[in-house]
Each structure stands twice: as structure tokens, then as C-alpha cells.
Amino acid sequence: MKDIKCPLCGNPLKLSTIENKGKLHFYACYKCNYQLRMSPHKDFALEYAKIFIFKFPPIMRVNVGDKLRYFGLTDDVVTVIGKDMETCKMRIKYPEGDTYIITPDDVCEWPWELEEKGGAEQ
Ligand SMILES: [Zn+2]
Structure with a gap:
């Protein structure tokens, strides 16, 4: 693990x-x-x-490098590349390289939820 x-x-x-x-x-x-x-x-x-x-809370449990899925343009799994605990915002990156700022409300599956389903490739 x-x-x-x-x-x-x-x-x-x-x-x-x-x-x-x-x-x-x-x-x-x-x-x-x-x-x-x-x-x-x-x-x-x-x-x-x-x-x-x-x-x-999830924002404290998520780490840079973790993968998650959010209510974005596509269904892709994105990687967390930064987080700010004061503003509760995370910077995420698509596999293609685009980056966005999202909040915990935008997340549909946290890393540990992806892991439960066995869908996260390491
Ligand atoms: Zn510590």
C-alpha cells in the first residue's frame, strides 16, 4: 500500500x-x-x-501527486500539483498538461475513493 x-x-x-x-x-x-x-x-x-x-477534511488529506476526478470538461483523472489550505484551492493538471484551479466542491472522486474502486493506476 x-x-x-x-x-x-x-x-x-x-x-x-x-x-x-x-x-x-x-x-x-x-x-x-x-x-x-x-x-x-x-x-x-x-x-x-x-x-x-x-x-x-479532504483538502488536508489530499497530497501533491495524488490523482482525483472532478466535475470538469472531461472524465479524465487529473493530478494534484499544488494546494493552498488557507484558500482551500487546489491546482490540478490534466495528462495533456493543462492546469486548472479547483475547490473541494468541484471534486467528484477523491484519491481514496478512486483507490477503493481499484481504478487508480499507480
Ligand atoms: Zn506531520
């Missing part, structure tokens, strides 16, 4: 392990300095990280 990224700074969340009467795993952002819930199971630690990220 792809890196899971910190919704605050966009850096990848890192999987870390500590020893405490057995191994405990957790995800953390060492730039923003927080760590998520621990579990003896890596899968659960990943679930906790996903649940945390899911609580943030």
Missing part, C-alpha cells in the same frame, strides 16, 4: 516499534511531534492511523 501521510504536514507517517513487555507498534509524525494509538499488531496500528486521518 501507499505511504500514509500526515494530514497536517504531508510527511509520511512512520511506523515505529517499542519494547514494553513485548513489541508495541504505532504510527507517528516526527515533524508535527505526535504519535497514534499503539497496538501489538501492526495491522491494528495501521487501522488506528487510517481512522485518525479519516477525521480530517
Whole structure:
């Protein structure tokens, strides 16, 4: 699976392990300095990280380089090439090279929705 990224700074969340009467795993952002819930199971630690990220609004969860589909001229999947969290606007690029500014309201499928359908090619 792809890196899971910190919704605050966009850096990848890192999987870390500590020893405490057995191994405990957790995800953390060492730039923003927080760590998520621990579990003896890596899968659960990943679930906790996903649940945390899911609580943030889409504009914070989308990252430069992600692909999404929006209510644009064509049905193409476009790539996010920039975002501004203060104005809530994203710059997107068509495969042909045209770029546009869109807002979250313009998006019909976010990257994680595309992934669910298995339609996003990496
Ligand atoms: Zn962070």
C-alpha cells in the first residue's frame, strides 16, 4: 500500500516499534511531534492511523501527486500539483498538461475513493 501521510504536514507517517513487555507498534509524525494509538499488531496500528486521518477534511488529506476526478470538461483523472489550505484551492493538471484551479466542491472522486474502486493506476 501507499505511504500514509500526515494530514497536517504531508510527511509520511512512520511506523515505529517499542519494547514494553513485548513489541508495541504505532504510527507517528516526527515533524508535527505526535504519535497514534499503539497496538501489538501492526495491522491494528495501521487501522488506528487510517481512522485518525479519516477525521480530517479532504483538502488536508489530499497530497501533491495524488490523482482525483472532478466535475470538469472531461472524465479524465487529473493530478494534484499544488494546494493552498488557507484558500482551500487546489491546482490540478490534466495528462495533456493543462492546469486548472479547483475547490473541494468541484471534486467528484477523491484519491481514496478512486483507490477503493481499484481504478487508480499507480
Ligand atoms: Zn506531520
